[in-house]
Amino acid sequence: MPVYEFRCEACGPFEARHAMTDVPRSRECPACGTTARRVFSVAGLSRANSPRARAIDDAARSAEAPDVVRSVPRQTGGRGAPPAVSRDPRHLKLPRP
Ligand SMILES: [Zn+2]
Numbered sequence: 001m002p003v004y005e006f007r008c009e010a011c012g013p014f015e016a017r018h019a020m021t022d023v024p025r026s027r028e029c030p031a032c033g034t035t036a037r038r039v040f041s042v043a044g045l046s047r048a049n050s051p052r053a054r055a056i057d058d059a060a061r062s063a064e065a066p067d068v069v070r071s072v073p074r075q076t077g078g079r080g081a082p083p084a085v086s087r088d089p090r091h092l093k094l095p096r097p
Pocket residue numbers: 008009010011012029030031032033034
């Protein structure tokens with residue numbers, strides 16, 4: 001059975017298999033249960049859940065209301081990060097500046 005692409009207004013695109021003779025125009029979203037419309041795309045080149053499709057959807061979703069950051073991202077080096085301290089005893093023998 002071929003794969004068809006549907007798009008939920010809230011959750012984004014998803015794929016579903018249907019017989020070619022029995023393809024619905026809309027279908028229940030597997031995530032939230034609301035009605036999702038079928039999206040017409042080139043056969044075999046579905047973009048649902050591709051990194052590019054997710055990036056486009058994320059950009060569109062955050063255009064008016066950016067995602068809220070609830071904590072400071074962990075820093076792994078770079079400016080402002082505490083210097084990494086080696087626990088390797090051989091490093092104690094290295095010359096100091
Ligand atoms: Zn949904």
